[in-house]
Amino acid sequence: MYLLKIKKIIFLVAAMTATFSATTFAQQNVGLPTIELKAGIYRIQAELADTPKAREVGLMNRTSMPTNSGMLFIFEQKAGHCFWMNNTRIPLSIAFIADDGKIINIEEMQAETTNNHCPKAAVRYALEMNKQWFSERVIVPGTVIQGLPKR
Template sequence: MHNMLISKNNLIKLFAPLILLGSSLALAQVNTGLPTIELKAGIYRIQAELADTPKAREVGLMNRTSMPANSGMLFVFERKAGHCFWMNNTKIPLSIAFIADDGKIVNIEEMQAETTNNHCPKAAVRYALEMNKQWFSERVIVPGTVVTGLPKR
């Protein structure tokens, strides 16, 4: 059996790439300028960027080329309405869940990248959650599922 001693310098060399990777991921998150909140849908945790201003809602996930698996964007509106979404300048396909004030998902739509089709809620809502395409269906999250952690307005 070998006696393994790792010097401090070797540890730094070993972990430096991981530290740099973590720093760049954190920096990428900070560069969006949007706060994040943790939501839960069923047993699944979601790190959601919060789009709760007109400018943040207008830009949304435009021009991004990827999104981590359990991350998304929560759109928060001042009033309940039939807030419709489209995918102009959005490079990744997404799923969107329209969510009622009580946290229940009203309906879920699949959206193709770079399209201008309208995707609308089946009832007036204040919240919409965009995730990677088929995120909801792959986890059997359906209308009626409750999303917790929504900010109160």
């Protein structure tokens, strides 16, 4: 009987933790629209950072991000838009993407650093995912990201 009670308590704590984590992530994302993108066979739920304020804040101060979620940065003009990780608590990978959807280059970024990570060509799009998300799926420069909004 005692063992059964312990198992119930462990189950309840695990369920509450999972609910809290999902709720916390959802609360961090309030107000940003999302879009579904595809990289090969992989589907990505990407928040849109398409305003100056959303791009400035990006993924700062978040403590986690679901596996196939990310943030798509959209700029009005193609340029050498560089990124850094100041106040960003989770390590990320960033893919710089041309207008035709092809990945130009991918950079790995450490949390809480101020190193610049820049595209190798002028771009309008950048997609941030959890660190090594691209390499673990063998998504490399030249891969096409489908579903980008047209500007």
